[in-house]
Amino acid sequence: MTQAPPSRAKYALILGGMTAFGxxxxxxxxxxxxxxxxxxxxxxxxxxLSLMACTMGLALGQLVMGPMSDAVGRRRPLLIGVAIYVLxxxxxxLAxxxxxxxGIRLVQGFGGAAGIVIARAVVRDLYSGVALAKFFSMLMLVVGVVPIMAPVVGGQLLQLTSWRGVFVVLAVVGALLLAVATFLLPETLPVQQxxxxxxxxxxRTFGGLLSDRLFTGFALSASLAFAAMFAYISGSxxxxxxxxxxxxxTFGIVFAVNAIGIVAVGQLNGRLVGKADPRKMLAIGLGCNLLGALSVIVSVLGGIGLAGLLPALFVTVxxxxxxxxxxxxxxxxxRPETAGSASALLGVxxxxxxxxASPLVGVAGSHTAVPMALVMAALSTLAVLVYLVLARGQRTERPQAAEATVG
Known part of the structure; x- marks a missing residue:
């Protein structure tokens, strides 16, 4: 028996908070x-290296927690993962x-991965078609608040405490999200599914997904574009x-402005979903990502300065x-029956x-912007090439009417 989900706003806030762990x-x-x-x-x-370790933990954790949530349900792995994150x-x-x-960041990322991968799987449990794409766009608004506020809050915390205090705040936020998930997030995967x-x-499930040319094309091109942004996160x-x-x-403010760009574009995408082909929107996004990254390298190598670099970073992000x-x-x-595994592979x-890509940004030390610019340009170029080779021209079903279900 199916029923409408209780509240889009409620799920957006809870699942957005979980997705925001990354x-x-x-x-x-x-x-x-x-x-x-x-x-x-x-x-x-x-x-x-601590940033790289965290991302490796986020990848490994999704690889474990995604399939586990397909087998035992969403709630149990989610709560275990968030508890690990807090600890x-x-x-x-204390490092x-x-x-x-x-080393500890590897464990932190592993625990936080449960929130990311299971949140996406829960969305797939609840929605399909146009509603699925619209909800992911809504999540961009909620998730976007985190990168806007996090570096600003981090910069202000450094006025009050040391860098160690930043991790204490992360523990407190994780504990609050654990309480919210415990009391407000129901199980969304029925036993029979x-x-x-x-x-x-x-x-075998992972092998089947990777052998799907479209899945690989969409997932890998997006991952490369994401990595270009990640090179910015690591090196900026x-x-x-x-x-x-x-x-x-000031860095926190600049970081926040770029994050506002993600939110604004994500909301524009949400308004266009159902009117425009999602594949065309993806292609436009990848093209803008490449344009921004190439502008970064031109700005850095041409000595244009912040007047050229900051707009280029904004477009890329x-x-x-x-x-x-x-x-x-x-x-x-x-892929409703393997949403956890597909979400895990996408996140991995x-x-x-x-x-x-993260350590490559710092190979020449902290007093040059050239490695960051080169890495961003290379990743964005690869993202476009992968999309053109694997996804462009392949037939897919365009999402039809919006659906929302809870098993």
Whole structure:
């Protein structure tokens, strides 16, 4: 028996909070990178290693928690994962060295991954068709608040406490989300729709998804575009503060403006869903991502300065508001019985590619913007090429009428 979900706004807030674990983990402590390097007597690459470790944890956690949620339901893995995140956040605040911080961040990312992957699976449980794409666009609004506020809050926290205090705040936020999920989020996957959990079955499911040319094309092109933004996330703190002389507070404001771009474009996408082909919207987003990244490298290599760099970064980041909702909806469309596994694989590709790109941004030290610009341009170019080779011209079913169901 099906029934309408209780409240779109309620689910948007709860699932948006869970999806926000990724940007929350990454963005709030970005203004503290120079302070962490000084306190732990570490170089830029060693500090960025903690960011890479977190993304590896986010990828690995989704690989485990996604299929698990298909087998045992959504709530249990979600609550376990968020509890792990809270504990790891406390331990991050006590880290004695850059390498210890990186190790704990791996665990923190693993726990936080449950929120990301299961939130997407819950959306797929509840919605399909145009409603699915519209809801993912709505999530962009909720998720967008986090990257807007996180670096600003992080920069202000550094006026009151050390970088360790930032992780204490992350632990408190995680605890609040754990309480909200415990009392307000119902189980959305009926027992009769659950898939038997086994390693062999999981591997076969992943193999089937990867052999699907369209799924791979949508997921991988979006992951590469996401990684270009991730290169900005990883390198912008050092580039804008050390190379261009910004304060931690000004950097937080710049970061927030770019995040507002994601929110605005995501909401525009939500209004256009159902009127425009999601694949065309994805293609436009990928094109804007490439244009912005190429403008970044021109600005850096041409010595144009912040007048050229900041608009280029804005275009690159804002384009993600078009890329991610459409790529996610297209990737998960038509897979209700393996939504957790498909969501996991999509998330793994995003954070794995982003995590691998992260250390490359700091290879030449913290006093040059060239590596960040080169990495962003390379990833954006690959994103467009992958889409053209694997997804462009392939037939897909365009989402039909909006549907919303709860099993």
């Amino acid at each position: 940007p929350l983990c990454m963005d709030m402590y970005l203004p503290a990178f120079p302070a962490i390097a000084a306190d732990l007597q570490a170089g830029a690459s060693e500090v960025q 790891a956040s406390v331990l991050c605040a 004695p060295s850059a390498y210890a911080l990186a 659950r898939q038997p959990g086994s390693l062999g079955r999981t591997l 703190s050092f580039v804008l503060q050390d190379v261009y002389g910004m304060s931690a507070q 804002a384009s993600v508001g078009l890329v991610m909702p459409n790529a996610t909806a297209l990737s998960l469309s038509g 590709l995003q954070f794995l590619v982003g995590g691998l």
